[in-house]
Amino acid sequence: xxxxxxVTFGRSGRAVTAGALxxxxxxxxxxxxxxxxxxxxxxxxxxxxxINIRQEVVYRLDGAVDELIDENAEIF
Amino acid sequence: xxxxxxxxxxxxxxxxxxxxxxxASAQRDPAYTAARSAGIIxxxxxxxxxxxxxxDADTQRMVEDLNIKRKAVYTREAQEQNATVQEVAFVGxxxxxxxxxxxxxxxxxxxxxxxxxxxxxxxxxxxx
Numbered sequence: 001x002x003x004x005x006x007v008t009f010g011r012s013g014r015a016v017t018a019g020a021l022x023x024x025x026x027x028x029x030x031x032x033x034x035x036x037x038x039x040x041x042x043x044x045x046x047x048x049x050x051i052n053i054r055q056e057v058v059y060r061l062d063g064a065v066d067e068l069i070d071e072n073a074e075i076f
Numbered sequence: 077x078x079x080x081x082x083x084x085x086x087x088x089x090x091x092x093x094x095x096x097x098x099x100a101s102a103q104r105d106p107a108y109t110a111a112r113s114a115g116i117i118x119x120x121x122x123x124x125x126x127x128x129x130x131x132d133a134d135t136q137r138m139v140e141d142l143n144i145k146r147k148a149v150y151t152r153e154a155q156e157q158n159a160t161v162q163e164v165a166f167v168g169x170x171x172x173x174x175x176x177x178x179x180x181x182x183x184x185x186x187x188x189x190x191x192x193x194x195x196x197x198x199x200x201x202x203x204x
Binding site for chain 1: 102103104105142145146149153157159160162163164166167168171172175202203204
């Protein structure tokens with residue numbers, strides 16, 4: 001048989017289609033899978049604050065910054 | 077006679093120049109060194125200094141002053157190297173943390189203060 005069936009509930013006789021019933025069933029079965037995990041992860045959370053740092057520039061600056069620190073030793 | 081006089085003058089001049097104190101511009105302020113050794117000033121992973129517990133107002137002012145000077149130096153270098161100030165400062169932080177001596181404080185990549193030991197310091201994997 002095709003098409004939605006009409007089911008009546010309770011004294012009020014409200015009609016609930018099988019489509020809505022199916023959705024409710026699916027929602028009920030999905031509830032456990034939607035649980036939020038509140039335990040802490042094993043590894044420490046690494047906070048990468050410097051997201052705008054280009055790695056190739058970092059490599060290029062290697063020697064220059066060494067010299068910079070040597071030349072300005074009093075503030076480093 | 078003239079040779080002897082000029083030799084005496086020359087030797088005297090040399091002695092005077094050599095006895096002059098070497099300019100201290102390339103050395104750390106003793107208060108800064110002491111605060112580093114005591115662990116109340118530490119190297120942050122971003123290339124600047126931070127204060128830990130026990131830093132008085134003078135120390136905090138000193139740290140602010142040193143950080144302003146570091147930023148100026150990083151900025152000038154960034155212009156010369158076609159990099160951002162943040163990139164130069166980040167490499168500065170890597171270098172400075174590598175140069176810490178045992179007992180000094182530094183910030184690890186997670187932002188936590190560590191005490192430097194004889195072992196290599198914990199550095200960001202992005203450090204050169």
